[in-house]
Amino acid sequence: xxxxxxxxxxxxxxxxxxTAAKSIQQEQESVKPLTNQDVIxxxxxxxxxxxxxxxxxxxxxDCVVSAAELERLKAEGVPDQVLLVMTRATKPASxxxxxxxxxxxxxxxxxxxxxxxxxxxxxxEAITFKVVNPVRIGENTVIAAGAIATGRVVTATRGGHxxxxxxxxxxxxxxxAVDDSRIPIEAKGRLVGDSKGAKVATQVAITAALLWPIxxxxxxxxxxxxENAYLAQGRRFEVSVSADTTVTLRSIR
Numbered sequence: 297x298x299x300x301x302x303x304x305x306x307x308x309x310x311x312x313x314x315t316a317a318k319s320i321q322q323e324q325e326s327v328k329p330l331t332n333q334d335v336i337x338x339x340x341x342x343x344x345x346x347x348x349x350x351x352x353x354x355x356x357x358d359c360v361v362s363a364a365e366l367e368r369l370k371a372e373g374v375p376d377q378v379l380l381v382m383t384r385a386t387k388p389a390s391x392x393x394x395x396x397x398x399x400x401x402x403x404x405x406x407x408x409x410x411x412x413x414x415x416x417x418x419x420x421e422a423i424t425f426k427v428v429n430p431v432r433i434g435e436n437t438v439i440a441a442g443a444i445a446t447g448r449v450v451t452a453t454r455g456g457h458x459x460x461x462x463x464x465x466x467x468x469x470x471x472x473a474v475d476d477s478r479i480p481i482e483a484k485g486r487l488v489g490d491s492k493g494a495k496v497a498t499q500v501a502i503t504a505a506l507l508w509p510i511x512x513x514x515x516x517x518x519x520x521x522x523e524n525a526y527l528a529q530g531r532r533f534e535v536s537v538s539a540d541t542t543v544t545l546r547s548i549r
Contacts, residue, residue, distance in 0.1 A: 427440065481535045
């Protein structure tokens with residue numbers, strides 16, 4: 297009788313531990329690595345950065361952590377602490393690298409990253425734009441939304457006397473691809489401020505006619521400046537890739 301009870305007890309214990317082990321295994325398998333979008337969703341749900349970091353370390357991160365993508369995540373409000381954990385938790389991509397060519401003439405939608413004034417910038421200075429929509433070759437993203445595009449100021453003059461308008465001109469140079477390479481792009485932009493030349497000339501003529509004994513007073517109107525040229529933040533433009541360029545993808549997404 298005692299032997300029968302012992303055997304039954306052993307069977308019950310074995311069944312219990314087998315069921316527990318299976319449950320733990322299923323739970324582990326159900327924990328999927330977080331993606332970039334998962335992290336953004338957690339941030340927008342107001343989960344504390346420490347808790348997001350703990351989830352990343354627990355489940356791993358099937359993330360894209362290129363410089364362009366990290367810049368986009370930061371713009372979405374992901375804290376630096378979480379970005380660092382994402383980088384550490386992301387496993388190296390499996391499989392072979394693949395080279396894709398971005399054809400010349402490929403259109404890239406960009407927008408200005410900040411307000412630019414012709415009075416506050418100098419010719420030769422770099423100006424920053426951001427990519428609005430991702431650029432894809434087939435199913436693969438080669439230029440991510442939020443990637444940095446760079447232009448160069450060619451002309452920058454402030455509004456001058458006698459109502460002369462300020463001028464701002466620039467030319468585009470490169471945009472960052474998902475493999476952090478710089479893709480050559482081309483486009484030119486030009487803005488002119490509000491000119492007050494005609495108005496000033498009219499005021500000078502009227503003042504000189506009415507107050508001819510003190511005609512030099514009319515010249516005071518010449519000190520009225522024209523408006524500077526302003527490039528507003530968020531203003532959108534289309535640029536194009538200026539030469540066939542190859543990028544390398546670590547994994548096909």
